[in-house]
Amino acid sequence: xxxxxxxxxxxxxxxxxxxxxxxxxxxxxxxxxxxxxxxxxxxxxxxxxxxxxxxxxxxxxxxxxxxxxxxxxxxxxxxxxxxxxxxxxxxxxxxxxxxxxxxxxxxxxxxxxxxxxxxxxxx
Numbered sequence: 001x002x003x004x005x006x007x008x009x010x011x012x013x014x015x016x017x018x019x020x021x022x023x024x025x026x027x028x029x030x031x032x033x034x035x036x037x038x039x040x041x042x043x044x045x046x047x048x049x050x051x052x053x054x055x056x057x058x059x060x061x062x063x064x065x066x067x068x069x070x071x072x073x074x075x076x077x078x079x080x081x082x083x084x085x086x087x088x089x090x091x092x093x094x095x096x097x098x099x100x101x102x103x104x105x106x107x108x109x110x111x112x113x114x115x116x117x118x119x120x121x122x123x
Contacts, residue, residue, distance in 0.1 A: 001026050002024055002025070002026050002027045002029060002032075002111075002112040003024065003025045003112075004022055004024050004097070004098060004112055004113065004114035005022070005023050005024075005114055006020060006021065006022050006094065006115065006116060006117040007020070007022075007023070007117060008020040008021050008117060009094060009117030010119070010120070011120045012119075012120070012121055012122070014086060014087055014088055014121055014123050015085060016086050016121070017084045017086065018083045019081070019082050019083070020081040020083065020096075020119075021078060021079075022034070022078060022079040022080070022096030022114060023076075023077065023078050024079075024098065028074070029072075029074070030074040030077075031053045031100075032053060032098045032099055032100055033050055033051070033052050033053065033098070033102060033104075034051055034070075034072055034079040034096070034097070034098055035047065035048075035049065035050035035051075035096070035097045035105075036048040036049045036050070036068075036070060036079075036081045036095070037094070037095045037097055037107065037110075038090075038093065038094045038095065038119075039093050039095070040091060040093075043092075045107050047061050047105035048060070048063075048064050048094070049061065049064055049069075049070040050070065050103070050104070050105065051070045051072050052103055053074075055071070055072055058070055059105060061105070063089075063090075067083065067084050067085045067086075068081060068082065068083050068084070069084075070082075079096060083119070086119075086121045087121060088121045088123045089121075090119060091119060091120050092118075092119060093116040093117065093118050094117050094118075095113055095115075095116045096113070096114040097110035097111075097112060097113050097114070098111060099111055
């Protein structure tokens, strides 16, 4: 089993930045695809970004391209999401997820999930 714990969320003004962290425990995530998803009130959980085990490939939702950067440090068993130029529509609970064999953006492809961290962007 893998436990994922997100941190770094908070309240920020539009145009500001936040860096989310996801710390994994219980098992190494070095071979897993890691992803970030978000869910706003009344909406379905949606893909934000993903990174494969070697960091040589990353994937982003259109809404995140050019503003968000996903990275990982396998030595620290951690994944990060740097979010710049934040907009009010980025307000959501952000979740870290791990996929044992899947590579992509589908929620169903991920096997382990964190509890989420709230990001609120004020206008």
